[in-house]
Amino acid sequence: MARPDAIADGAEVSDAALRDFVGYQMKRAFNVLQADLTRTLEPFGLRMLTYSALALIVQNPGLRPSQLATALAVERANVVVYVDQLEEAGWVIRAPSPEDRRAYALQCTLAGRRVYARAEAAVKAHDARMLHGLTRDEVGTLRKAFALIEGRA
Amino acid sequence: MARPDAIADGAEVSDAALRDFVGYQMKRAFNVLQADLTRTLEPFGLRMLTYSALALIVQNPGLRPSQLATALAVERANVVVYVDQLEEAGWVIRAPSPEDRRAYALQCTLAGRRVYARAEAAVKAHDARMLHGLTRDEVGTLRKAFALIEGRA
DNA sequence: TATTGTTATACTCTATAACTATA
DNA sequence: TATAGTTATAGAGTATAACAATA
Numbered sequence: 630m631a632r633p634d635a636i637a638d639g640a641e642v643s644d645a646a647l648r649d650f651v652g653y654q655m656k657r658a659f660n661v662l663q664a665d666l667t668r669t670l671e672p673f674g675l676r677m678l679t680y681s682a683l684a685l686i687v688q689n690p691g692l693r694p695s696q697l698a699t700a701l702a703v704e705r706a707n708v709v710v711y712v713d714q715l716e717e718a719g720w721v722i723r724a725p726s727p728e729d730r731r732a733y734a735l736q737c738t739l740a741g742r743r744v745y746a747r748a749e750a751a752v753k754a755h756d757a758r759m760l761h762g763l764t765r766d767e768v769g770t771l772r773k774a775f776a777l778i779e780g781r782a
Numbered sequence: 783m784a785r786p787d788a789i790a791d792g793a794e795v796s797d798a799a800l801r802d803f804v805g806y807q808m809k810r811a812f813n814v815l816q817a818d819l820t821r822t823l824e825p826f827g828l829r830m831l832t833y834s835a836l837a838l839i840v841q842n843p844g845l846r847p848s849q850l851a852t853a854l855a856v857e858r859a860n861v862v863v864y865v866d867q868l869e870e871a872g873w874v875i876r877a878p879s880p881e882d883r884r885a886y887a888l889q890c891t892l893a894g895r896r897v898y899a900r901a902e903a904a905v906k907a908h909d910a911r912m913l914h915g916l917t918r919d920e921v922g923t924l925r926k927a928f929a930l931i932e933g934r935a
Numbered sequence: 936t937a938t939t940g941t942t943a944t945a946c947t948c949t950a951t952a953a954c955t956a957t958a
Numbered sequence: 959t960a961t962a963g964t965t966a967t968a969g970a971g972t973a974t975a976a977c978a979a980t981a
Binding site: 642643644645646647649651652653654655657658659660661662666677684685687689692696700702753755756759760762763767770771772773774776777779781782 | 795798802803804807811813814815818830837838841842849853902905911913915916920921926927930934
C-alpha cells in the first residue's frame with residue numbers, strides 16, 4: 630500500500646506534527662543551550678555537572694557525596710566521577726568524615742573557589758545570552774514552568 | 783587554607799548558586815520530561831528521536847535521510863540508526879530515489895502510520911501532563927522562549 | 936540489615952572522521 | 959570535486975546491579 634512517491638527535493642519539509650510537541654521543542658532548545666554552556670565552561674576545565682557539583686561544595690563545605698547526588702538529582706554512582714575529576718584538578722578534596730567512617734566530607738580548595746568564581750561569572754553571562762530578548766516576567770514564567778515540570782517526577 | 787569543617791549532616795543543602803542558573807533548571811526539568819516521555823513511548827517501541835523521525839516521514843513521504851537530519855537538527859550519521867530501527871520494526875522502508883541513485887526515498891508503511899497515530903495520542907497526553915498547571919499564555923511564553931534559545935545556535 | 940562509596944556495565948544522545956557510490 | 963548514505967568511534971549523561979566497609 631506504500632506507494633513510492635517521488636521525493637520532494639527542493640520542497641519544504643513540514644514539521645507541523647512536531648511544532649505542537651513541547652517536549653521536543655524543549656529538547657531542541659536544550660541542545661543549543663547545552664552546546665553553548667559546554668563551550669562556555671571548557672576554558673575552565675568544567676562541564677555543567679562538574680560546575681554544579683563544585684558550586685554545591687563551595688556553598689556547603691563538608692557535603693557528603695550522597696548528599697551531593699540528592700542535590701544534583703543524579704545517582705550516587707555518577708557523582709563518584711564528578712568528584713574524581715574535581716579532585717584530580719585540585720579543586721576539591723575528600724576529607725575523612727568525623728561522624729561516619731564510610732563517608733567523606735567534601736571540601737573545596739582555594740584553587741577550587743577561585744576557578745568557581747571565574748566560571749560563575751561566565752555562566753551568568755551565558756544565561757543572560759540565552760535569555761536575551763525575554764522580559765523579566767517571561768523569564769519568571771520560564772522558571773515557574775521548569776519548577777513545575779521538575780515536580781512531575 | 784581548606785579547613786576540614788564538620789559535616790552538616792541533617793542540615794539543609796543550599797542550592798542558592800544553582801537556583802539562579804536557568805540552564806541548569808532547564809536541564810533538570812528536561813530530565814524529568816525526558817524520563818516521562820521515554821516511559822510513554824516505550825510500549826510503542828519508540829523513543830523521542832525515532833518518534834520524531836517517524837512523524838516527519840509520515841508527513842513528508844519520500845523524504846531523504848539528509849533532509850531528515852536537517853529537520854531533526856542532528857548529524858546524518860545518527861539518522862542512519864533511527865531509520866535502521868524504524869525499518870527493522872517494519873514501519874518505514876528505504877525506497878530507491880528516482881532522481882539520485884545515492885539517495886533513498888523514505889516511505890512509511892501502513893503499520894508505521896498506525897503505530898504513529900497511537901503514539902501521537904500518547905505524546906499529546908504526555909505533553910498535557912507535563913504542562914498541566916500552566917495557563918495558555920504561559921505555555922505560549924514557553925514556546926517563544928524555546929524558539930528564541932534554539933535560534934541562538 | 937541498611938547505607939556509603941565504589942566499580943562495572945549498558946544504553947542513549949551527540950559529534951567527528953573516513954569510507955563507497957554516486958553526482 | 960562534492961554529496962548521500964554509511965561505518966566506526968568517542969565522549970558525555972544516565973541508570974542499574976553488585977561489592978566491601980561500616981553503621
